[in-house]
Amino acid sequence: MMPAGRFAPSPSGELHLGNLRTALLAWLFARSTGRRFLIRIEDLDRARAGAEAAQLRDLAAIGIDWDGPVVRQSERTELYEDALRGLTEDGLTYECYCTRREIQEAPSAPHAPQGAYPGTCRDLSEAERERRRAERPAAIRLRAGVAEWAVTDLVHGRYLGLVDDFVLRRNDGVVAYNLAVVVDDAAQGVDQVVRGDDLLPSTPRQAYLAGLLGYTVPEYAHVPLVLNQAHRRLAKRDGAVTLAALAAEGVSAERVTGLLLASLCLPPSLPAALEAFSPAALPRDPWVVDPAGAVRSAW
Numbered sequence: 001m002m003p004a005g006r007f008a009p010s011p012s013g014e015l016h017l018g019n020l021r022t023a024l025l026a027w028l029f030a031r032s033t034g035r036r037f038l039i040r041i042e043d044l045d046r047a048r049a050g051a052e053a054a055q056l057r058d059l060a061a062i063g064i065d066w067d068g069p070v071v072r073q074s075e076r077t078e079l080y081e082d083a084l085r086g087l088t089e090d091g092l093t094y095e096c097y098c099t100r101r102e103i104q105e106a107p108s109a110p111h112a113p114q115g116a117y118p119g120t121c122r123d124l125s126e127a128e129r130e131r132r133r134a135e136r137p138a139a140i141r142l143r144a145g146v147a148e149w150a151v152t153d154l155v156h157g158r159y160l161g162l163v164d165d166f167v168l169r170r171n172d173g174v175v176a177y178n179l180a181v182v183v184d185d186a187a188q189g190v191d192q193v194v195r196g197d198d199l200l201p202s203t204p205r206q207a208y209l210a211g212l213l214g215y216t217v218p219e220y221a222h223v224p225l226v227l228n229q230a231h232r233r234l235a236k237r238d239g240a241v242t243l244a245a246l247a248a249e250g251v252s253a254e255r256v257t258g259l260l261l262a263s264l265c266l267p268p269s270l271p272a273a274l275e276a277f278s279p280a281a282l283p284r285d286p287w288v289v290d291p292a293g294a295v296r297s298a299w
């Protein structure tokens with residue numbers, strides 16, 4: 001299978017400038033290295049009616065093209081269940097009956113890192129499992145053999161992060177993001193993962209899981225987020241930050257592409273940007289935008 005990069009939005013609403021900039025970066029990374037570029041809709045958790053179509057329209061409007069059909073995670077649950085079955089047959093999963101509150105209140109093991117699952121359900125007896133199963137539906141957790149794992153990132157270099165007994169399937173039956181994303185990337189031939197750097201902390205878990213499933217770990221590039229004037233992650237309430245809102249202010253999609261490329265220190269047209277793109281020259285700091293000011297002046 002020809003190697004690929006991808007953009008994988010959740011269809012929870014319109015894409016804003018931060019999402020569009022990450023999509024553009026994923027496209028530049030993939031296309032500049034001769035990879036296929038795939039779009040995957042991560043709709044296991046929440047999907048708002050019409051959001052997927054609007055997102056695809058916006059991606060096309062800023063000049064992003066992609067290969068093959070768009071896939072939806074909600075149509076791929078069999079793949080995830082197969083992977084889960086394999087892990088269970090290898091003794092690498094267990095049922096967990098903890099509530100969020102029980103996890104927070106459980107005494108953590110000495111030296112256990114902050115936020116790690118305390119292992120409450122790891123070694124229950126079969127009788128105890130029977131009893132707890134009757135109380136509430138079980139989540140499925142990974143029986144991790146390590147406490148941390150290192151990944152190599154094109155932007156951040158070596159990154160060592162927490163791996164605990166993380167959830168693979170929630171107790172409402174929905175497959176967890178960490179499992180679905182790993183299975184999908186392997187099944188789709190994705191060997192380059194470019195996404196916002198808010199996802200860097202969960203990457204060691206995913207790389208470790210990929211290894212357990214016998215997959216090749218992809219190359220990672222976690223790119224800086226886009227922030228508002230208060231230096232918080234950009235959100236739709238920050239003003240005209242979606243293509244539709246910007247169009248209403250007279251800013252065309254083409255100008256938005258130019259602005260996003262300029263924020264990456266790249267020339268304002270996609271072909272020229274593709275020619276000039278170099279991961280090493282990527283700005284390392286978040287991009288702070290002022291949508292109102294931008295609409296008034298520079299745009």
Ligand SMILES: [Zn+2]
Nearest residue numbers: 096097098121
């Ligand atoms: Zn538990």
